[in-house]
Amino acid sequence: MKKDPLVFIHHILECIELVQRYINHRTKKDFLHHP
Secondary structure: OOOOHHHHHHHHHHHHHHHHHHHHHHHHHOOOOOO
């Protein structure tokens, strides 16, 4: 299976965006608390 580099890059960017959203949500909600 050979993947198109652009598809791979797009997937990485989507993952980064999700992680950033998660981090922003966590820091706003529980800035000093840990699970």
